[in-house]
Amino acid sequence: MNNTQLHIQANTFSLKRFPNNPFDKSLRAWDAADEYIIDHVADTINLIELAHIVIVNDSFGALTCAMAKLSPQANISVYTDSYMSMRAIAQNLKGSNLDKNNVTMHSSLMLSELAGKSVDLVLLKVPRTLSYLDYLLFTLSQTLGTASNTGQSPIVIGGAMVKLVTSSVMNIFNAHMGNTTTSLARKKARLIFAECAVKTDNGGNVAQTLSLNPHCIHEVQDKEIDLTLHNYPNVFCRDQVDIGARYMLKVLPSITRANQVVIDLGCGNGILGTSLLLQNAANAPKMIYIDESFMAIESAKVSLNNSTVDERLKARAEFLVGHCLDEFINHSEDSSGNLKGVDLILCNPPFHQQNTIIDDIAWQMFTDAKKALKVGGELRIVGNRHLDHRAKLKKLFGACEIIASDAKFVVLSAIKQRARA
Ligand SMILES: C[S@@+](CC[C@H](N)C(=O)[O-])C[C@H]1O[C@@H](n2cnc3c(N)ncnc32)[C@H](O)[C@@H]1O
Known part of the structure; x- marks a missing residue:
């Protein structure tokens, strides 16, 4: 056939x-x-x-x-x-x-x-x-x-x-x-x-x-997070906070230096990126929200704009619709193909496309993340244990640390190493 x-x-x-x-x-x-x-x-x-x-x-x-x-x-x-x-x-x-x-x-x-x-x-x-x-x-x-x-x-x-x-x-x-x-x-x-x-x-x-219609934005308030989510109808987990995201929120990295750039990859309503901004008000980074769903990007925009994040940070935030990091990489490369890398990428990767369960997209996200990070930059992800993202990250980045794990989820961190001469 x-x-x-x-x-x-x-x-x-x-x-x-x-x-x-x-x-x-x-x-x-x-x-x-x-x-x-x-x-x-x-x-x-x-x-x-x-x-x-x-x-x-x-x-x-x-x-x-x-x-x-x-x-x-x-x-x-x-x-x-x-x-x-x-x-x-x-x-x-x-x-x-x-x-x-x-x-x-x-x-x-x-x-x-x-x-x-x-x-x-x-x-x-x-x-x-x-x-x-x-x-x-x-x-x-x-x-x-x-x-x-x-x-x-x-x-x-x-x-x-x-x-x-x-x-x-x-x-x-x-x-x-x-x-x-x-x-x-x-x-x-x-x-x-x-x-x-x-x-x-x-x-x-x-x-x-x-x-104004009730079929459009759905507000989700959750007592564990300090953020009202404004979810458009097709955004991932429209009615509640995803359990993987909830697990990741407990171990978001601290931003210790000023002027960092962070990507929320596969951002959905932007829960990870916007929570990071709220938790790191002192050194809050520039946040770039990326998703392949137009409704996800709109949800992230509306949720950020209605949050208590500082107005200057809201104005600096960027929103990109694209496949993994392709649009970001295309827009960020200079004419010689050099990319000014980012400091941190947060990701709760998808595990299906349309009605099919696959991990190709997660692979592509990890590969793109390695390209988009600067040396020393971190990719931090959450995933179901059974998906074995750790093996993938080890293969790509050389090493991968477990930040937290329970019976269902694991939060992993991979650091981009300097390329060997
Ligand atoms: C598991 S959800 C995570 C959403 C949100 N970050 C959270 O933690 O609740 C995965 C997200 O990846 C997005 N996505 C799927 N395929 C993608 C792709 N090829 N490029 C960018 N985003 C994609 C989906 O639209 C979805 O919002």
Whole structure:
């Protein structure tokens, strides 16, 4: 079986995941739900007549590539929370020789900009996180149909593997979209058909409604931490403090010198970085928050801005959306490829991508961290014991110290050594 060639509707698309692991050929860049959506729309809708297709939460570009091929006259607006999905979609459009000029990609935080625009078809890959689905459908229900050329409601088709199409998912669809039905299952995937009623007004001030809406920011207060977290719907651990992060907070390093630079890598809501700033007010460093989720970066920004951190430090903080440290390294290297390294990197690394459990991303984060640190700089991480990050760090850095450990978690520290001559 060729795991990079999707043959569908008399076309072949060359699709790879991003990042692509050439050693793991078992992971495909599409699933049976993508195939079901593509076959259904190609068989039932006159795709050649559509002017504007909206694709939400496409994983690696199967839906975007198929629509770009089957509906070449349409403008395609892609909304996702994932920088890695954007990279995958761009890579796969190119790999399948498709014109990307009619495809635009946006953070799903910008979904409300659809207000007042004509949309013919919405394809939605149902996300695993219910609060994110709630946000997406609420926002679509407030915006879609506000200025349809045809006066018709746009067609909304969701798709997911059967195990994700739970009664909670259907309740959310029904609550926001009105009457919702499902297809029969095919290859363990199911489609969801929704009606999005056309609004008779022009949507009013949708952006303002959304900024106030209960589906957006969720505040988490925790008696053990001195920080209110402002969590957007798709941020990691939206409803409570992650137990790994909680463990790491007990052993955050002390900053003993002024003018240090620290990265909170895979920052989520910025709990590690912002707590470090609060615990080290005297020598508080410049903090750089990095995540591949747009909602994580917004959560980190809002949480920092609402914290008691000194206003000057807030103004110095930087926020970057990127894959591991690639964007940071690209922006920080001078023309000769030299990098002004950072002093400390804090990381609670991810252990899955989309629905797959992998440790490739953690590896990439550790490798990038070694590049981005100055000599003597420290990478401090927390992880589940069974993931054996210690072996990885020892291999990369030469040594790795256990700072704390219990039955479940371990906090590790690796120091960048001077390269041997
Ligand atoms: C285990 S969570 C930790 C979040 C937060 N630091 C905490 O401790 O609660 C891992 C974070 O890594 C982010 N992430 C996943 N893949 C990434 C990548 N390739 N580059 C940057 N961040 C990534 C996820 O979005 C998530 O916010």
